[in-house]
Amino acid sequence: MHRLAELEPAPPVLRYEYEKPGDLLHLDIKKLGRFRQPGHRVTGNRQQNSDGAGWEFVHVAIDDASRIAFSSLHPDERGVSACRALVQALRYYRGLGIRVTRIMTDNGVCYRSKRFRRLVRRLGLHHLWTKPYTPRTNGKAERFIQTSLREWAYACSYDTSEQRAAHLLPWLHHYNWHRPHASLGYLPPISRAPLPLNNVLGLHS
DSSP, X not given: OXXXXXXXXXXXXXXXXXXXXXXXXXXXXXXXXXXXSOOHHHHOOTXXXXXXXXXXXXXXXXXXXXXXXXXXXXXXXXXXXXHHHHHHHHHHHHHTTOOOOEXXXXXXXXXXXXXXXXXXXXXXOEEEEOOTTOGGGGHHHHHHHHHHXXXXXXXXXXXSHHHHHHTHHHHHHHHHHTOOBGGGTSBOGGGGOSSOHHHHHHHHO
16 A cells, blocks of 8 residues: 555645845755866766766855856865855855855755855844755756756867866856846846946956
């Protein structure tokens, strides 16, 4: 006899959106392989690889209300890198007039580290956690990662991972300033920035 939980479908995920930019910042990390030549995703040749080139980690942040995103590359997913990524992200959002008050993360080791939790307290941020084994509760970060993989990391044949890294910030600019977003009425995320239009255009120039 199957248990009821095994027979019934999973309940739908309730979608939500915070009211103002800065009310909630979703954080997550994606591991990417480093390479010294184009890999099999591009060449189709699985014998051609860059064994031993190592890894790099994309620490991503996306604002819940505006969908304005920021990413930075770090050598690992330890607490010290998570702290640096958070500080860089907060600085970026502050430049757009966004004051972050809450963050949401999974239960990864770096986010539970003493260093990261101490930084969060010092910054006066409220730290929300995703439910265990339910990454969909941080779905905006998950979807942004998939978008960034499709449109940046795997979008073209980079000769090296350094070349890929050099394209990250230009792609982020395109994502935030020019790419239509369905949930925003096909406007770009920057359309929800709290700065006056003249200030936004000044930052864009």
